[in-house]
Amino acid sequence: MTDVAARAGVAASTVSHVVNGTRPVSTELRRRVLEAIEETGYLPNRIARSLVTSDTHLIGIVMSALTNRFFVAVVAAMERAGRRHGYSSVLADSRDSVQGEADAVNALLSRRVDGIVLAPVAGDRKPVLDRLLSEEVPTVLIDRFADSRFDQVGVENIESTASLVEHLAALGHSRIGFIGGLKGLSTTEERIRGYRLGLERSGLGYDHNLVASGRSAAAPAEQALGLLLDRPAPPTAIVSGNNYMTIGVLAGLRKRGMRVPDDIALVAYDDIEFAEVFHPRLTAIAQPVLQIASTVVNLLIRRMTGKDGAGPPQATRLPGTFVHRESCGCPPNGSAPPARSQPRRHPEQPPRSRHALVAEG
């Protein structure tokens, strides 16, 4: 920058002002400065800038597992939304442990990120959250609702899970099994509540023999499925609690030679990227990934810039979409499922591409 100033024959502060447009500069000087910048290939040093302005235009993203499609989609969407506003994204994997989460947060804090997006791990997250609060760095919690002192954004779980159950019940199923997620996650608990709600609304009783924990992962879900199927009165339909568990369920059913939906019906929470090519195609609740991402980023930016800023923390639950296909037992172009609180759409009217199926591998 000193170099540029010298070449243009102006003071450093003038260079700064033409770069940032922070005060009027005569056309002549501006021209000379711009020229000098061009010649030298000068690129402002944001580190130095940050030191004085004490903002970094950095958003820290702490996720438990970047291998998870849902989180990845959210990260990708946030990165884009953020960059439109001049923010870059720093990634930190919490490795699904309380310690890893604390490390990740500290790393971000010491880099002085302007804001943090955090998908809290299961476990005692109080210390980290307290820390975040005392450091006063704007933070929004994503996916899992963990602490009402923070802004939180996630999918609406109860009604949508209920709608899955009600759909199966309307199809005549009375023994509907449920494969739930990891204990201690709000998503898990809410989806179970949705399951019970759906049963209730359908006039069906709750039977704990029809519920097992798939611990949010494929392999345990496969085991959980085995448990349910080996009951004296096994379920005739299954509700899977998330994308990975659906994989486990599918694998388990295949090994047992059971066909969906002839031998057993299957519906799931989370749409799967490849759901369209499964045979039969999966009836599922799709999460509003893009909306979650943009809600998070907008909220965060409001908090960071202080504009409209304060206000009490808010929890936003975005509705999922009931994607009606055939794994529930309905015919390929069958009638719409029994209407209820969920917005419905049939895949024949192509989805506003939730997954951009593009590019190279």
Place this chain on the structure above:
Amino acid sequence: MTDVAARAGVAASTVSHVVNGTRPVSTELRRRVLEAIEETGYLPNRIARSLVTSDTHLIGIVMSALTNRFFVAVVAAMERAGRRHGYSSVLADSRDSVQGEADAVNALLSRRVDGIVLAPVAGDRKPVLDRLLSEEVPTVLIDRFADSRFDQVGVENIESTASLVEHLAALGHSRIGFIGGLKGLSTTEERIRGYRLGLERSGLGYDHNLVASGRSAAAPAEQALGLLLDRPAPPTAIVSGNNYMTIGVLAGLRKRGMRVPDDIALVAYDDIEFAEVFHPRLTAIAQPVLQIASTVVNLLIRRMTGKDGAGPPQATRLPGTFVHRESCGCPPNGSAPPARSQPRRHPEQPPRSRHALVAEG
């Protein structure tokens, strides 16, 4: 930091030295400093640190599409590998355009990242690459080989694609179709060369009527498939050039009511996360994601730290893994495919989990 120094009754430089262990400090003073740090909850400001040391311990990652499973897996693995060495990762999506790539690189440069990992877009990347070179920031190119002035890491494409073709040929197929990727990507070109090599080795001639471009995405791949199937002499087996195109092929086959592998055999480049639950399960080349990631990070760190540093740029091509399942037409526990240059393994001996199927959605 001044606060900490005051509380501990020492000079700021002493605080710095206990924090960084950069010079011996008496146990007494160290104790007092540590105590003061504890009391104040002091967190070193890496921004200020970076300004003087002129390193940020930041790695910039420029990817064309974070929605792509393969890239995501690599990013996740790099993030972990990097953080083990004290580096954080800044993400930048090039939005698959030359302009987007340039913007992304500039953003990273202006943040003074210590190194960059770049998956070059298709198109004229020369300007960006020249820029990178002149800025002298250590850079490694990933996946697509674009410029030999840089370190490059990717999968070996030719031999592995050839092995796919040879396998089909050995099964008796003589009309083997190929759905290729986007023009201008080295992966696309190499896989086509592999296809031709496989044909040649199998004593089969090249017929351009059996080759079509799926432009690296699902929808165009589905069209490309249609093209091939409508030929007077359609292929009896298909080789798909990447994961997304496989989705398109699968979708296309389903719409035509063609069954794999009875009506047509299918093998693919890129293993798919859910390949195990497809019916039939997909025979594919799996990319060595973890190895690619750790190779990239190690290389980058060597260049950044200057240790062992200089040396000419090197191109590393890591071998893929032939994952033999049933979509090729082999029986579920069939014999191994005809051996050739590729390492083989049968899924029955469980893979060193390429995809951690864990966590929550």
Place this chain on the structure above:
DNA sequence: ATGAAAGCGCTAACAT
């Protein structure tokens, strides 16, 4: 409209 100078929070000589 422009320049001079102070200072952001650190590290690294340079002293002692």
Place this chain on the structure above:
DNA sequence: ATGTTAGCGCTTTCAT
């Protein structure tokens, strides 16, 4: 073994 001091490359008063 510890303290003092001079910057790192910017932004931002405060003068002019």
